Amino acid sequence: MIETERLLLRPHIADDFEDCRAMWQDPAVVKYISGTPSTEAEAWLRFLGYFGRWKLMGYGLFALIEKSSGQFLGEVGFSDFRRGLGPDFDPFHEAAWVLAGAGHGKGYAQEAMTAAQDWLDEKFTPAKTVCIISPENAPSIALAEKLGFRATGEALYNENTVRLFERLKPE
DSSP states (O other): OEEOSSEEEEOOOGGGHHHHHHHHTOHHHHTTTTSSOOOHHHHHHHHHHHHHHHHHHSOOEEEEEETTTOOEEEEEEEEOOOOOOOTTTTTSEEEEEEEOGGGTTTTHHHHHHHHHHHHHHHHHOOSEEEEEEOTTOHHHHHHHHHTTOEEEEEEEETTEEEEEEEEEOOO
16 A cells, blocks of 8 residues: 555555446546446456456556545556557556546646656666557646656557657656
8 A cells, every 4th residue: 555645545445346437437537538438347347457467467556545535536556458559668567547536636646646656666666657648638648747758659549549658767
């Protein structure tokens, strides 16, 4: 578990599913990710994947919990999503963040991802991390830049244009 001033980052637990499902079914949340709310089955398969990634790789997405209320706010962390985007992207830890509506606009994503990056840098010392973001998702692009990511180009993923980002190992 990682603790910040306002947040707890921990692996998911079974009780997180309903909040996770609701988040992935919220059209505002998925607007720049898939554009389509998840079915319950899709949300369930995604949820099960969280547990498997931690088991197989020793890292994954953390559930993001507000300390003061215990409320589930979203997911942040790193994964290997096997996107097929090429040798400059696929072999590297991929950063990901998605927040439920209750977590938007409060600086939680930056606080959580800063802590997650520090954890990853200490545990795995990756030479580079990567992420993809929809070119229309200005708030996520701004966050990526604050986190030290820089745009490296664009690619087609699931029939949508995405912007590719990388963050080089801090000196």
